[in-house]
Amino acid sequence: MLDQHLKIGILNLMHDKVATQQRFTSIFKALDPTVxxxxxxxxxxxRNREVPALVQNISEPLDLNKASQLQGFIITGAPIEQMPFEQVEYYDEITRLIDTLVEFNIPQLYICWGAMAAANYxxxxxxxxxxxxxxxxxxNEVLVETPVLNGLTMPFPAPHARYAELDHNQIRxxxxxxxxxxxxxxxxxxxxGSDNQDFLFAHLEYDRRALLAEYQRETAAHPDRHYALPKNYFKDIKTLADPQFKWEQVQQLYFRNWLQKAxxxxxLALIA
Structure with a gap:
């Protein structure tokens, strides 16, 4: 348990919003019940339609003033990697949030599409x-040590699920x-990036069945398309039985490290 009560904001952009919220809640409450x-x-x-009741029941409208008072903030992935950033209807709102987090020096964790959008902006x-x-x-292998990766034994497993990648040459x-x-x-x-910016491209927040659920969601939405099964995941790929939670310890280490960083x-902010 951490020595102080942390308030963390999460902008939930995922398709499976309830499951995403449950995953993050389960992870953080197991690490520190006071978070x-x-x-x-x-x-x-x-903006052009009513907010679904389910969304209203589990989350709040993004409030930049409230975000500025938190001790850490996460922007999740979103199933929109194939769209240009400028075509995402809430992209400007995302950039305003990023500006607020930077201005108030709040530790930031950007995941998958959130990481792509933030690194681009x-x-x-x-x-x-x-x-x-x-x-x-x-x-996966650590190339340059950083606090959020402390304690990992290499190579370490992680679930990846995306249709896009940032330009490696530009990053280097x-x-x-x-x-x-x-x-x-x-x-x-x-x-x-800066000392309080972390960009995570694997879905370390996923639980054991999340990759299977993602595969099933895509195939149900587009039954006319062929989708490859997630690799290195099922104990029996013929029956899709017994998906393996190989990254469970990595998940715990990563998010514990990030909470400690926050x-x-x-x-430091209190001392200053």
Whole structure:
């Protein structure tokens, strides 16, 4: 348990909003029951339609003033990697949130699409479409140590699920970004920007069945398309039986490290 009561905001952009909220709540409450989580939704996403009752019941409209008073903030992934950023109806709202987090020096964790959008907005890194979805559980290696990756035994497994990747050459040419970890297939796992910015491209928040649920959701939505099964995931791929939670310990380590980082920044802010 941490030495102080942390308030963490999460902008939930995922398709499976209830499951996403349950995953983050389960992870953080197991690590520290005193952590207070507030889930937000982007107001601009519903500017031309009514906010669904389910969304209203589990989250709040994004409030930048409230966000500025938190000790950490997470922007999740979203199933929109194939869209240009400017075509995302809530993209401007995302950039205003990022500006607020930077202005108030709040520790930021950007995940998957959230990481792509933030790295593009903050550092001009372009997003590139993949020829096929990078989907499954893959081994990863730490290249440059950073606090959120402390304690990992290499290689370490992580679930990846995305249709796009940031431009590696642009990242390497940036003096402000560091590639901290990559998959053994040369896909991004972790970047760091300023001292309180972490970019995570694997879905470490996923639970045991999340990759299967994502596969089933896509195939149900587009039964006319072929979707590859997640790799290195099922004990029996013929029956889709017994998905393996290979990244459970990595999940616990990563989010414990991030919470500690948020606590350290909060303590420094109090001293200042």
């Amino acid at each position: 207070e989580l507030t889930f937000f939704y982007p107001v601009d996403h519903y 903050l550092y001009g890194i372009e997003k590139r479409q993949l020829t096929k979805k990078y989907f499954g559980v893959f081994d 040419q940036s003096s402000e970004l560091t590639i901290n970890a990559m998959s053994v297939d040369d896909y991004l796992l972790a970047l760091s 606590a350290d920044y909060s303590q």
